[in-house]
Amino acid sequence: MSNIMNSIFDIRLLDDLARKETIVHRIHPLVKFLTTFIYLIVVVSFGKYEISGLLPLLIFPVLIMTLAELPLRPILKRMLIAAPFVVGIGIMNPIFDHQAVSIGGLSVSRGWITFLSITLKSVLTVSAALLLIATTGMDKLGSALRMLKIPRLFVLQLLLTYRYISVLMEEVSRVLRAYAMRSPQQKGVHWSVWGSLAGQLLIRTFERAQRVYLAMRLRGFTGEYNTGGYPGIAARDIAYMAGWTVFFVIARIYNIPMLIGSLFTGVIL
Amino acid sequence: MSHHKTEVRDLYYVYPDGHKAINGITFKIHHGESVGIIGANGAGKSTLLMLLMGVLFPCQGEVLVGEVPVTKKTVPVVRQRMGMVFQDPDDQLFMTTVYDDVAFGPRNYKLEETEVERRVHEALEMVGILHLKDRAPFKLSGGEKRAAAIASVLSMKPDILLMDEPTSALDPKSRRRLMKLLDGFEHTKIITSHDLDMVFELCTRTIVIKNGQIAADGPTKELLADAELMDDCGLEMPLALQGCPVCGRKNG
């Protein structure tokens, strides 16, 4: 119940954020999409005992978040919600991998390092996906997909799903509310009602789909999905992508914190 | 009968996204009153009803139903006393027959099956659709669905009936029938609607909401005839009060 409400807020919030006008928002959607992908590949290419090498990559979400003027809190909250499966799998490592490693004189089980590494990767990858949508928006992302030659059938279908999610989530939450009103102290939907409750929702959805199709046909839809022209990719977009890519590659090849650290300890010692 | 009193004290509600929907509302509704809650789209009417029913919980202030504050703990008890009819009856009817739908609430309160049957018959008779009891709710006409939705709530014997826009999408005859039905219900009624003519006929008292606050609270006949107040709150005088083609009266 509150789950559904929260999901509706999340979609609305991200949609609102995507409509801001900042330097990051103005970057070409396709460029942002590809940059995010390169970033993700670089992040996950680090091994399971890697921590320090991953740290410089934090600068990407931090920079995007500040430049795009995105609020920290809701994005952090989403990352925490996304965590359970990853943490659940990650937490197995300390159990199965006891080998001790010494770090700065401290003896740590290798499993914990893996766990930390997974958690860090989770933070980086989750924030990258959220930031992509929060600075681009579903409609622009759709046009980026079209530019990638993803068939229009799929893109239109994706956008329709996105469009009707909030309509149907509200419908579902109203039904659940009505259900809860007459069945106090029940946590979920009783099995005797499963079929009729979800089934009726499904039939209504089916009928809605027919009306939507009708509305589309009445406005000349014949299976073609016609979008307006795409915005061109400007020099600044290319610079954006090239800049980040170079940084990612450097961060992948060189362990930057280690370089800095050695520099420091070298100076100090 | 103070045990059926509904009281709202200095209520505030902020949606998780920061939208302040209710900004300090206080009122008291006595047993047997019929109260209309009106206001423009987005004024906060539905939110207020949800706070009364314990679907949402206030950020500040409290809701008391018969001296019992509505909290997560008391909600099951409170709900037994309150019945809510939703705007779209489709949201409310989820069983395969009208009978089962109307019996759903009483069965959840673990009543004897004979008592359940008695209640279902009573409720269906009250709204005049006993003949539909074995039909599937989703195959009924709009007006019939509305009646079934009301019966499903009446079978729980609520002391207070809450309704969100009960007359929308009904044809004039069905609307009239529904109004007659509601008029016959002697317990407390709280109705939100844009159908000000219905409020005018059905409710003795009206609360006007504007931006989550009470803009006016008083006898319906006075408030709805106050053209300035209505205009200020995104409303309009009931059509029955506007210009009469016979006597040529304009705007009340």
Place this chain on the structure above:
Amino acid sequence: MSHHKTEVRDLYYVYPDGHKAINGITFKIHHGESVGIIGANGAGKSTLLMLLMGVLFPCQGEVLVGEVPVTKKTVPVVRQRMGMVFQDPDDQLFMTTVYDDVAFGPRNYKLEETEVERRVHEALEMVGILHLKDRAPFKLSGGEKRAAAIASVLSMKPDILLMDEPTSALDPKSRRRLMKLLDGFEHTKIITSHDLDMVFELCTRTIVIKNGQIAADGPTKELLADAELMDDCGLEMPLALQGCPVCGRKNG
């Protein structure tokens, strides 16, 4: 301007399940007329609109739009002339921004992107929501959604506007605004509604449907004041015509 004439000749329609929804309807609507189609729930109003739009095809009889019979072949041409506003705007706003939604029709007719833009702006300005053009439809209020739905139809420059219950769920002010907007649209309008007061104010002519047949067809002012006819068709006189609290007049 006979090329905008809409004519229905001896129309019959039976749903695949055998339900006879339209049973012999004939009428002619001239360019610029505003016609209200009224009737009880299930009378056949929505079915009639769908036959006019070529969404359904009659079992017998024919529909002519500007001398062109509506058949599977002529439908694309006919539709460009007719714009239909649905009862639930959510069914009609299927794109992710208001702009794209309003541009959907023109783009499908392969107009230049500059022309598309001109039309979208024009349509949005006409309904007064140009400032909402980059918003997502799911975040609009009920009234705003309705306006966007109308704009999405206006951008196709229809000669005839068909609407199914355009005022439902709107607050009185938004309803008034919509009525003003419709009043300003100078082409043919065909409106079905249970809001008889709206029909009374907006339509010069009314067609009353009962069980898929025409029960009456004539000037709105006359038909809607005919208490017997209204009652016979599951309707009621508009509230503005019913009992005036000032002069005490009862039932017209």
Place this chain on the structure above:
Amino acid sequence: MHMADALISPAVGGAMWAATTGIAAYSIKKLPKEMDENKIPLMGVMGAFVFAAQMINFTIPGTGSSGHLGGGLLLAILLGPYAGFLTMASILTIQALFFADGGLLALGSNIFNLGFFTCFVTYPLIYKPIVAKGYSRTRIFAASFIAAIIGLQLGAFAVVLETLFSGKTELPFNTFVALMQPIHLAIGIVEGLVIAAVVSFVWKERPEIIEKATLGKAIGSTSIRRVVTVLALAAILFGGVFSWFASSSPDGLEWSMFRTAGVEELESPDGIHRVLAAIQNKTSFLPDYGFKAPETESAVTAGEGEEGEASWPAVNSGTSVSGLVGAGFTLALTAVIGLTISSLKKKKSNISA
């Protein structure tokens, strides 16, 4: 049971992306042309429905177990396998973007795990044959129930394989399987019951919705040859892989898998560490730490990987100290950059305001 970006390696993620893209392209091609336009809104709106309905909590009273509506099979039943798969793909895409369920790299695997097995394995091989003899309540119930459970089992098993192949986490294969399969059996039973209840209800009330989707031209008749192909594919994928695992010694399973796949070594810092040790020695200001080059795996043999494994804990403490200092410094720098920019932005907007 969404596979997450943090647990996947580029190789596994990429492979699954490739597989998924292939199936999606095939599905799009298979959607009969004339059905397209009316199916698009149906797919879109049904996708949104499944998305929303997955938030309903279905409970079995007294047992404490509860479940949700599974998407893939239901969509296949309603829309046919091709449209069902594509719809599942868009649901998962939106979940990855807006709810950070899974992630963009793992999206390929997730679409595969939740879409392929339901739409292209259990739907044609279990659901369809059972209802092919004619619809009845019992058949529909049995068909959806069994298909849902098996579909989820296959999906869960795929998650296990993908996770292990990725080598980002340390879970012995049998433990992981022993953990995942029973959990998903429990989930699958409730999910199967929900789907069975929903499909039976819809069939009773609006039979054409269920019957048209399965028998109609929209899907085309599934030829025997296609069934056999799919069967064979699935058999190779699962039977093969599974029996191979089963035949190896349980303890060594994981490592032998990594060695064979060459995935672990690909990323393993330890092997590379040794390889690059010589180079490091020349760079004096970086005492005893290796640059990591991601592309040197060809030089690493399985044996070296093993050895590297053993030598890992011996990393000297001086290196770790510089690592820790550097890490702290990097974090501080990142924070400073972030704070500076946002305070600059605030100042700017204050001035302009």
